[in-house]
Amino acid sequence: MPDLAAELTFARDIAQLGGRIAMGHFGHDPQRKRKRDGTWVTEADWAVEAQIRIRIARTYPDHNILGEEEGLTAAGGGEPIPGAPTWVIDPIDGTHNYMLGIPIWATLVALRIDDANVVGVAHAPALGETYYAARGLGARWNDRAIHVDPVASLSDAHVIYGAEKGFVAAGLGDFFEDLVASCWRARGFGDFWGHVLVARGAAHVMVEPELSPWDVAALEPIVTEAGGRLTHLDGDVWRDTGSCLTTCASIHDDVVALARHGLSGAEPAS
Numbered sequence: 001m002p003d004l005a006a007e008l009t010f011a012r013d014i015a016q017l018g019g020r021i022a023m024g025h026f027g028h029d030p031q032r033k034r035k036r037d038g039t040w041v042t043e044a045d046w047a048v049e050a051q052i053r054i055r056i057a058r059t060y061p062d063h064n065i066l067g068e069e070e071g072l073t074a075a076g077g078g079e080p081i082p083g084a085p086t087w088v089i090d091p092i093d094g095t096h097n098y099m100l101g102i103p104i105w106a107t108l109v110a111l112r113i114d115d116a117n118v119v120g121v122a123h124a125p126a127l128g129e130t131y132y133a134a135r136g137l138g139a140r141w142n143d144r145a146i147h148v149d150p151v152a153s154l155s156d157a158h159v160i161y162g163a164e165k166g167f168v169a170a171g172l173g174d175f176f177e178d179l180v181a182s183c184w185r186a187r188g189f190g191d192f193w194g195h196v197l198v199a200r201g202a203a204h205v206m207v208e209p210e211l212s213p214w215d216v217a218a219l220e221p222i223v224t225e226a227g228g229r230l231t232h233l234d235g236d237v238w239r240d241t242g243s244c245l246t247t248c249a250s251i252h253d254d255v256v257a258l259a260r261h262g263l264s265g266a267e268p269a270s
Contacts, residue, residue: 004111004118004119004134004135004136004137005134005137007111007118007119007134008119008121008132008133008134008137010059010060011087011109011110011111011119011120011121011132012109012121012123012130012132013055014052014055014056014109015107015108015109015121015122015123015130015132016107016123016125016130017051017052017055018048018049018051018052018089018091018107018109018123019106019107019123019124019125020125021044021047021048021051022044022047022048022091022092022098022105022107022125023125023126024044025042025043025044025047026044026098026101026126027101041069041095042092042095042098042099044091044092044098045068045069045091045092045095046069046091047091048091048092048107049067049068049069049070049089049091052067052089052091052107052109053065053067053070053075053089056075056087057075057076057077060075060085060087061075061076062075062081062084063075063081063084063085063086063087064080064081064084064085064086064087065086065087065088065089066086066087066088066089066112066213066214067088067089067090067091067214068089068090068091068212068214069091072086075087085111085112085113086111086112086113087109087110087111087112088108088109088110088111088112088117088213088214088217088218089108089109089110089214090106090107090108090214090215090218091107092105092106092107093105093106093107093108093122093191093192093214093215094106094190094191094192094193097190097191103124103126103127104124104126104127104189104191104193105124105126105191106122106123106124106191106192106193107121107122107123107125108120108121108122108123108192108214108215108217108218108219109121109123109218110214110217110218110220110221112217116135117216117217117218117220117221118134118135118221119133119134119135119221120132120133120134120217120218120219120220120221120222121218122192122196122218122219122222124192124193128142129141129142130142131146131196131199131200131222132222133221133222133224133225133226134221134225135221135225136225137225138225138226139199139221139222139223139225139226141196141199141200146199146200146201146226147200147201147226147227148198148199148201148204148223148226148227148228148248148249149201149202149204149248150227150248150249150250151204151248151250151251152250152251153251153254154182154183154205154251154254154255154258155182155183155184156184156204157183157184157203157204157205157248157251158183158184158185158186158187158202158203158204158205159179159180159183159185159186159187159203159204159205159206159207160186160187160188160189160193160194160197160198160203160205160206160207161176161179161180161186161187161188161189161190161194161206161207161208162188162190162191162194162207162208162209163188163190164176164188166208166209166210167209169209170209170210170243171263172209172233172243172259172262172263173262174261174262175233175258175259175261175262175263176262178258178261178262179205179207179255179258182258183205187203190208191215192215192218192219194206194208194246195219195222195223195230195244195246196219196222198223198226198228198246198247198248199219199222199223199226199228199246200226201226201248204247204248204251205245205246205247205248205251205255206244206245206246206247207233207243207244207245207246207255208243208244209233209243210241210242210243211241211242211243211244212240212241213240213241215244216230216238216244219246220238223246227248227249228246228247228248228249229245229246229247229249229252230244230245230246231244231245231252231256232244232245233245233255233256233259234256234259234260234263235252235253235256243259245259
């Protein structure tokens with residue numbers, strides 16, 4: 001794996017650029033519309049992704065870009081380059097919060113090399129917080145090193161989760177009820193926020209029933225470099241789309257066992 005310090009610095013720069021653009025629209029009722037999948041997009045989402053794409057094309061013209069709004073292309077446009085490193089962009093993670101004036105949203109930037117997410121930045125300008133990491137370089141929150149809090153038991157864990165309706169729709173309603181009943185306390189904070197809370201030791205589990213690549217790519221290096229684990233709910237390596245489980249690592253297998261029980265109806269492993 002190459003030295004990723006330069007790529008991490010660049011990722012922070014373009015995430016902060018995106019944050020400045022988004023902040024210019026925040027709280028001013030930005031124009032919005034629903035996409036085909038029913039999710040919202042605002043004029044700020046488009047503006048942020050467009051400017052980040054320009055910066056990447058100038059600096060890394062031989063790379064690809066995968067963005068939530070414009071899909072996968074070569075950095076300069078057109079068909080993606082086979083095997084090239086890929087920048088993964090979510091211009092505003094938490095668009096619904098953004099539209100409502102809730103400050104829990106972020107610009108997410110990641111770099112993927114050989115199918116591995118090796119650089120990640122989550123810049124939340126309305127909170128004044130930036131989380132970032134690169135493979136082998138540790139994870140930081142506003143320049144302070146962060147680490148997970150490895151609790152010994154799920155009964156001691158602070159669990160964060162996305163929208164409860166999503167678990168029911170995904171056939172995970174029983175799992176969700178078991179998880180909440182088994183933990184110390186549970187709170188709903190969707191999007192990037194729950195995952196970075198785990199990474200910095202303020203929570204122990206974050207779970208969401210359905211995410212896309214741009215939702216996860218930047219978070220995986222931050223979580224893993226902080227000592228945590230990020231997988232699908234069945235424990236498999238996270239790939240492309242589907243459920244996402246982030247934990248402090250020490251109780252990861254316990255949550256996976258609950259999830260498998262919820263899906264199969266079998267007794268969880270002791």
